[in-house]
Amino acid sequence: MRLMILVLSLIGLVFSSGLPRVTPQSAGLNPEGFENAGAAIERAMEAGTIPGAVLAVVYKNQLVWLKAYGKRQQVPHSEAMTTGTLFDMASVTKPVVTGTVFMILMERGYLRLKDKVSDYLPDFKNWRDSTGHKEYIRLVHLLTHSSGLPPYAHPDMLMKKYGRTDRATLEKHIDMVKRLYAPGSAFTYSGLNMITLQRIMEKITGRPLYRIAEEEIFRPLGMRNSTFFPSPEQKKECAPTELLPDGTLLRGVVHDPMARVVMKGASSNAGLFSTAEDLAVYAAMLLNRGTGQGRRILSPAAVRAFTSVPRGMDAIGRALTWDVHSPYASNIGDLLSPRAFGHTGYTGTSLVIDPEQELAVILLTNRVHPDDKGSVVALRGQVANAVAATLP
Structure with a gap:
């Protein structure tokens, strides 16, 4: 019996995924800032700009905050948002998949x-x-x-x-x-x-991009809910995006027209579906200089080049698929370090990583649900500022 318990425990360690979960206080962070971030999200929901959101925060290789807010679906019926909701990541696909594979x-x-x-x-x-x-x-x-x-x-x-x-x-x-x-x-x-x-x-x-991502990024990191083609069970957990004029509600199908119609979902500009927890694992890998979940995905040298503006291109303000200080970088907010980088997605997603502070802020919304009229431009920066204020 003891041997069986030991074997089962080892299996659990091998197949476990995700980051260690701790409270903000135990990580030395000011919990008030997380409440302020939540209040900003609540205001956006009250204003009708988003139906709901999931906020995850990584600090020093630990998940210090993971919370769902509001609804993930409003039509034709209402569903509560959950922390396990899969989101259409839209252009966050660019760095997480296309840039990383490159x-x-x-x-x-x-x-x-x-x-x-x-x-x-x-x-x-x-x-x-x-x-x-x-x-x-x-x-x-x-x-x-x-x-x-x-x-x-x-x-x-x-x-x-x-x-x-x-x-x-x-x-x-x-x-x-x-x-x-x-x-x-x-x-x-x-x-x-x-x-x-x-x-x-x-x-x-000689391999499709989505297959390379599965084999070289998602599987090694244990990102089980990151995919270009959600399974029937995963589709049930997807946050719907737009209700199209013909009455079709996009759920588990990429919103971006070029990715959906032309590239049939297997696209480098958009198409990834993922959860806040999976993105937290990915962000921790970059914060840990390319190694996550005991697997090396990139070398420290590659991570440094990946997240830095190339020589002679300061006026452009972009790293290698990441945004650093271009006009699109407002999701980084105003309080993080100059080394911070990030990306946003049209559907309402945002990923910000600050290697100097060992911090990542993941804000996922489906602001396009149901009529593609919501806006999260201000909210992204407000949340980043509130989270940055938690740092010691």
């Missing part, structure tokens, strides 16, 4: 930041000015949204222009669409940068 491949010797996109995709058009002078678009330009590619390619536009909305049509469009400016000279946030990176990484590895 760094894994780079540190394994497959890629360099200075590589030309056209070395991998021969039909990809580089920048030319009015005199015919050419400048190469490089991988670093895709990662920092300074390539000159336009922001988006809506399926309606593809249908109108090409009569098709499949992936091959999107790729052809990206190859030939007019570049807005010389690479590295300006910043334009663009999902097309991520699609181009996805093409390159899938060509190199």
Whole structure:
């Protein structure tokens, strides 16, 4: 019997996931700040800008706060928000999946930041000015949204222009669409940068991006509720997003039109579904210099490059898929250190990580439910400030 208990205990250790749970007080944090963060969320719910939220906070490799607020569904019936709710992460997919996979491949010797996109995709058009002078678009330009590619390619536009909305049509469009400016000279946030990176990484590895993420990130870290294709059981735990004009309620299906219609859910710009607890594990991995749950995902050198603005690109304000101080970085708030970085998602998601303070703030909402009218721009910064104020 003792042997069986020991074996079961060891199995539990092997298959356990998540971070140690402690109270804010035991971690040396001021609990009042968490109540202030919750009050900001409550005000947003009262104003009707969000139906609900989940807030998770990581500090020194421990989960010091995890709480659900309000509702995750309002129509056609009401459901309470839970801490285990899966959210459509929207553009948080960009760093958590696309950027992380890129760094894994780079540190394994497959890629360099200075590589030309056209070395991998021969039909990809580089920048030319009015005199015919050419400048190469490089991988670093895709990662920092300074390539000159336009922001988006809506399926309606593809249908109108090409009569098709499949992936091959999107790729052809990206190859030939007019570049807005010389690479590295300006910043334009663009999902097309991520699609181009996805093409390159899938060509190199021979594997779909979502599969690489499963094998190299989610499974090693025990992120069991992180997926591009939620199971039927997981869909029941998903926060719905928009109620479409045809009466379809998007639940467990990516909201972003390019990811949903063109990329069939397997996209690098959006498509990840995850929970606050899973993202806490991911954030702790970066805070721990690339190692989480006893598994090394990235080297310390790769984490440093991943989360820093590349040399000569301070004016852009972007790290390698992460935001540092571009105009999109308001979710970082005003009180965290200059080393803080983060990303947001259109559906209402936010991830902020401050390596100097050993802190991560994960705020997940489905602000687009049910009519795509809610806003969380101010709320994200308010919550980040309240949590930062808890630090000793």
